[in-house]
Each structure stands twice: as C-alpha cells, then as structure tokens.
Amino acid sequence: MNIVLRIKRYNPETDEAARFQDFTIAAEPADRLLDCLMLIKRTMDGTLSFRKSCAHGVCGSDAMTINGVERLACKTLVQDVAEEEGAVVTVEPLRSLPVQRDLMVDYTRFFEAYRVVKPFLFPVAKVEEGENIQAPEVRKKFDDPTKCILCASCQSACPVIVEGKDFLGPAAIVQAARFVFDSRDEGIAPRLDVLGAPNGAEACEGHFECTRVCPRGIKVTKNINLTKRAVKQFKEKDD
Ligand code: SF4
Ligand code: FES
Structure with a gap:
C-alpha cells in the first residue's frame, strides 16, 4: 500500500x-x-x-x-x-x-520536573533483620505507575501544558506516585514542597488526555487524582 x-x-x-x-x-x-x-x-x-x-x-x-x-x-x-x-x-x-x-x-525541562519529585525511595524505617516484606496487595497499589517509560506523550497531550500554564506535568506526578504509594517509602512528606505547590498535583484540570495517549495504558489522571487526595490528607493531618 x-x-x-x-x-x-x-x-x-x-x-x-x-x-x-x-x-x-x-x-x-x-x-x-x-x-x-x-x-x-x-x-x-x-x-x-x-x-x-x-x-x-x-x-x-x-x-x-x-x-x-x-x-x-x-x-x-x-x-x-x-x-x-x-x-x-x-x-x-x-x-x-x-x-x-x-x-x-528537547527533554531538558521534562527531566527537570522528573528530578524534582525525588523519584527514589525514602525508606520508612530501618529493617533490623532480613527483608522489608511487602504483601502482593500492597505492592499492587503502585503497579500502574511503575510501567512509565518517560516517553513524554502525556506531557505533549496535556491541555494545561499546551496552554502554557505552570504545571509540573503528568509524567512527573506519575513518577512521584510510584513512590508515594509504596508502603516502604515515607510518601508525601519528602515531596510535599513540590507535589503540594500550586503547580503540583492540584494544577491538573482532569482533561484525561494524558490517560488517552499513554502508550503503556497507565491511568495517568487516576494516579494524579490519588496523589492530589494524598497531598490534601497529609496537609489536613499536619494542620
Ligand atoms: S505517556 Fe505514559 S509512559 Fe509516557 S511519560 Fe506519560 S505516563 Fe509515562
Ligand atoms: S524506540 Fe524505544 S519505545 Fe520506541
């Protein structure tokens, strides 16, 4: 053809x-x-x-x-x-x-946003002996965001970013979610300054374009919404 x-x-x-x-x-x-x-x-x-x-x-x-x-x-x-x-x-x-x-x-800004969410583990506690065991159902909570390949399709499709508004971007929040919902990680606390900022999770307007285009089938908007909720709960607990 x-x-x-x-x-x-x-x-x-x-x-x-x-x-x-x-x-x-x-x-x-x-x-x-x-x-x-x-x-x-x-x-x-x-x-x-x-x-x-x-x-x-x-x-x-x-x-x-x-x-x-x-x-x-x-x-x-x-x-x-x-x-x-x-x-x-x-x-x-x-x-x-x-x-x-x-x-x-040019992916420079895309990877800057990736770095600021601290995409690595902040261990909750020292394990004195053996391994820090995690039950399969607990592990499942962050299965979805582990599939991200940092292709930036979601970033490209996001209407908030296309309109030039200040937003960290869907991929960076998906990367944060991978750790925030890991029971072995301290979660929101070490990332609050970034995720809880006005251009953090809250800046997502819920257009679902990111979810529509993600080649890995990640429920991007759902992960952002779960992160939004976790930030809100953390702030309420802290007040
Ligand atoms: S489109 Fe999907 S795989 Fe690509 S960066 Fe976004 S969340 Fe990750
Ligand atoms: S070349 Fe690696 S994802 Fe297409």
Whole structure:
C-alpha cells in the first residue's frame, strides 16, 4: 500500500520556520512508522532526524505526534493508521517540548520536573533483620505507575501544558506516585514542597488526555487524582 508520510521538518541552522515534506512509501502490513522513518533516512534523505533506541516500546524515545495523536513510532503500524485515517499520515514532533530538529525535541525541562519529585525511595524505617516484606496487595497499589517509560506523550497531550500554564506535568506526578504509594517509602512528606505547590498535583484540570495517549495504558489522571487526595490528607493531618 502506498502511503504518503507528511513529515514536519525543521533545521534550526537553515530554516526560519518549520515546513512539511512528503515522502511516499510502499508500506507492508507489518511496517511500523519507525521502519518507514528509518527507510527514508537510509534511502531518501539522510538528514531526517528522529530519536529511537529499543524499537520495541520499552525506552520511550520515539514518541511523536502521528495524525495529531501522541504515539510511539515503533508501536504504530503505519498501514493500519492509513486504512483507518487516510493514506496521508502526518508526522510531527511532540507538542509543548522545544523542537531541536525535525522530530527531535528537547527533554531538558521534562527531566527537570522528573528530578524534582525525588523519584527514589525514602525508606520508612530501618529493617533490623532480613527483608522489608511487602504483601502482593500492597505492592499492587503502585503497579500502574511503575510501567512509565518517560516517553513524554502525556506531557505533549496535556491541555494545561499546551496552554502554557505552570504545571509540573503528568509524567512527573506519575513518577512521584510510584513512590508515594509504596508502603516502604515515607510518601508525601519528602515531596510535599513540590507535589503540594500550586503547580503540583492540584494544577491538573482532569482533561484525561494524558490517560488517552499513554502508550503503556497507565491511568495517568487516576494516579494524579490519588496523589492530589494524598497531598490534601497529609496537609489536613499536619494542620
Ligand atoms: S505516563 Fe505514559 S505517556 Fe506519560 S511519560 Fe509515562 S509512559 Fe509516557
Ligand atoms: S524506540 Fe524505544 S519505545 Fe520506541
């Protein structure tokens, strides 16, 4: 099936503004968008820039906007998209993150937000002997956020961030939730300054776009809401 990939191009060294360029590909049913981008780079235009690493939906580095929806290029069968949405498939970088070149974006601020939520364990107490045992049902409480691959799709799709409002972002709160709901961690206390700030969990307006696009199926909005509630309870207890 012949598919036109309409790719947003931008080279900061030569372009005043971004532009679209069309590439026609004879796609096989099993071809993923990533395969097509690599084919273009190898055989049509070696300057096409995009990130990828694992090619299997694990590293999160090839998130991009495909027909206006955030997806991983390595998990998107291009023929399926063309059959369902039309034979011209538009490929753009993630929204809200500064474009470095073509489909590559700058993750600096994204990872700054990740770091400030302190995504590591603050142990509740020293275990004198043996292991700090955790029951499966307690472990289950933070199963969902452990699946995050930091692809930034949720960040790109979040209307609060797209509108330029000050918000830490869904991915950072998902990362915090992974520890906040771990019974071995001190929870909200060491992260209150960040999660309880006006641009923390409270800044989420509940649009659910993050949940809709997450390639790992994480209930992002639910995790944010649970974190909001935990912050509120912690503050009430402290008053
Ligand atoms: S929560 Fe989902 S969409 Fe957001 S960074 Fe993690 S894996 Fe990507
Ligand atoms: S290349 Fe790693 S998730 Fe797609």
